[in-house]
Amino acid sequence: MTSSSLLPGRAPVxxxxxxxxxxxxAAMRYVLALLTLVVNVSLQDRASMPLVxxxxxxxxxxxxxLLHVLYAGKCRVPGWVLGLDFAVTVVLLAISPAVLxxxxxxxxxxxxxxxxxxxxxxxxxxxxGGSAALALCLITFAQDPDPAPQRWGLFVVxxxxxxxxxxxxxQLHQVTAQHERLIAVTAHxxxxxxxxxxxxxxxxxxxxxxxxxxxxxxxxxQRLARLAREQEIQLRALIREExxxxxxxxxxxxxxxxxxALDRHANAAVTVSTPVEPVLIDSRRSIELDAAITEALTNxxxxxxxxxxxxVLLEVEGNEAVVSIRDNGVGGDPEQFAAAAKAGxxxxxxxxxxxxxxxxxxxxxxTAPGRGVEWELRVPIEVEG
Numbered sequence: 241m242t243s244s245s246l247l248p249g250r251a252p253v254x255x256x257x258x259x260x261x262x263x264x265x266a267a268m269r270y271v272l273a274l275l276t277l278v279v280n281v282s283l284q285d286r287a288s289m290p291l292v293x294x295x296x297x298x299x300x301x302x303x304x305x306l307l308h309v310l311y312a313g314k315c316r317v318p319g320w321v322l323g324l325d326f327a328v329t330v331v332l333l334a335i336s337p338a339v340l341x342x343x344x345x346x347x348x349x350x351x352x353x354x355x356x357x358x359x360x361x362x363x364x365x366x367x368x369g370g371s372a373a374l375a376l377c378l379i380t381f382a383q384d385p386d387p388a389p390q391r392w393g394l395f396v397v398x399x400x401x402x403x404x405x406x407x408x409x410x411q412l413h414q415v416t417a418q419h420e421r422l423i424a425v426t427a428h429x430x431x432x433x434x435x436x437x438x439x440x441x442x443x444x445x446x447x448x449x450x451x452x453x454x455x456x457x458x459x460x461x462q463r464l465a466r467l468a469r470e471q472e473i474q475l476r477a478l479i480r481e482e483x484x485x486x487x488x489x490x491x492x493x494x495x496x497x498x499x500x501a502l503d504r505h506a507n508a509a510v511t512v513s514t515p516v517e518p519v520l521i522d523s524r525r526s527i528e529l530d531a532a533i534t535e536a537l538t539n540x541x542x543x544x545x546x547x548x549x550x551x552v553l554l555e556v557e558g559n560e561a562v563v564s565i566r567d568n569g570v571g572g573d574p575e576q577f578a579a580a581a582k583a584g585x586x587x588x589x590x591x592x593x594x595x596x597x598x599x600x601x602x603x604x605x606x607t608a609p610g611r612g613v614e615w616e617l618r619v620p621i622e623v624e625g
Contacts, residue, residue, distance in 0.1 A: 261409065262311055265362055269304045269355045276300060276350035283340060283348075292339045296332055296348050303328055304355070322360050326372055329356040333376065337383050347380060357402040366406030373402040447472040469508050495520040498561065501530045502554055505537060514554045519561060521621055528595050529563070529619055532603070535591035536565045536615050544569020544612065559622055560601075565615040571607045592617075 280297045287293045303325075310321055329349065336347040347353060353376055361369020377395040447468040454465030498521045499514035506512040521529070533552065540550045548569035555562045592615065596603040601619035 261362060261412075265359060266308050266311065268358065269307065269352075272351045272355050273300050273304050276352040279346065279350045280348060283346065286341065287339065288341050289339050292335075293348055296335075296339060299332070300349065300352050304352075307359075319364075322356075322363050325359055326356045329353060329376065330379065333379055334383075347383075353380075354398055354401070357398070358405060361402040361406030362409050364406075365410050366403045369406035370399055370403030373399045443475065447475075466508065496523045496526050498526050498529070499554060501526060502533070502552060502563075505533065505552060509541075509548070510537060510550045510552060512552045512554075515556060519554065519556055519621070521561060522623075525599055525619070525623075528599055529561070529617070532592045532595040532617060533563060533565060540565075540567045540569060540613070543572075548612070556621070559620055561619050561621050563615075563617040563619075565617070567612045567614075569612050571609050571611045571613055573609060574605070574607055 277297050277300075280293050284290050284293060307321070307325060310318075329352075332349045333347055333353060336349060339348045340346070354373070357369050357373035357376060360372045377398060381395070450468035451465045451472065454461040454463075454468065457464075497518040499519050502512050502514055537550055537552075540548055544550075544567045548567050550565065550567040553564040553566075555564075593603045596617050596619060599619045600623060601617065604616040604618075605613070606616070607613040
């Protein structure tokens with residue numbers, strides 16, 4: 241089975257036969273033909289047309305060999321081959337009473353009758369395979385409407401066997417398709433991560449250097465620094481968006497890549513640094529953690545001063561996501577911050593500390609007059625139980 245025949249997100253149900261399944265199908269047909277020949281030899285003395293019994297028996301063997309040749313080297317079974325196989329079986333089954341004797345409780349096609357519906361089940365799925373088996377059972381019953389329990393038992397076994405084998409093959413195709421999709425997506429993601437590392441260690445570092453050194457070269461340098469910062473933000477967002485899109489099929493939809501959430505905070509005044517690898521956090525927890533970070537950055541904008549800048553760093557330590565939010569603003573007295581929290585300042589008490597506490601984490605504040613403010617938010621990535 242070639243990967244080119246598999247569409248993403250969709251398994252080819254009952255359209256292809258892999259080489260191992262083909263070998264089983266060919267062997268099964270030969271075994272059924274051999275068993276039928278043994279039975280037909282024993283019926284020679286009682287048959288109405290002994291010569292025709294021999295001809296039909298040889299025709300079944302010849303047809304089995306021809307199908308073996310038609311199937312050889314092919315993964316996709318042509319529909320006309322399966323249809324013709326079923327038609328040949330129906331014709332041989334229909335002439336069975338005339339060839340043997342009227343009211344015969346056996347058929348000249350014998351066990352070989354099951355080969356056609358089983359082939360359809362292998363090639364077209366459980367529904368068509370079961371339907372073909374049911375049609376042959378109805379033809380047999382019409383020829384000799386004997387309500388013996390043994391016959392009904394054989395009918396049930398044939399129909400359920402064809403449908404069951406078809407269902408197993410359907411599941412095999414689906415698992416194979418999913419496996420090949422995962423291999424392809426994993427390989428693509430590995431390449432994306434390799435390119436991301438190259439960009440991070442090369443282009444982004446150069447842009448960061450221009451942004452850092454540019455203001456020292458006067459107005460034109462300041463303009464270059466601003467442009468470098470804008471390009472850095474856009475490039476980071478582009479890399480993260482592309483990686484998230486390509487890797488989306490491998491993740492549980494209940495989790496989200498928190499790196500992408502942080503990258504959305506990046507702008508000319510906020511620098512965001514995240515790991516190359518995705519950091520997957522439960523979506524609901526991710527929303528709460530992002531809200532706390534948003535509140536901290538809002539405080540920087542409001543209180544740190546007009547020229548203040550902020551830096552956001554995401555790290556992973558074991559089962560903890562560690563987010564550091566630091567600014568170079570005016571800072572303040574730690575005791576004043578503590579007093580503001582005790583006084584019910586919602587930004588301090590609920591939006592940051594309260595959210596982090598509810599997530600099972602801890603929020604640590606560090607500040608000093610003239611030295612900016614730093615928040616360290618530690619939140620478990622996965623909650624046990």
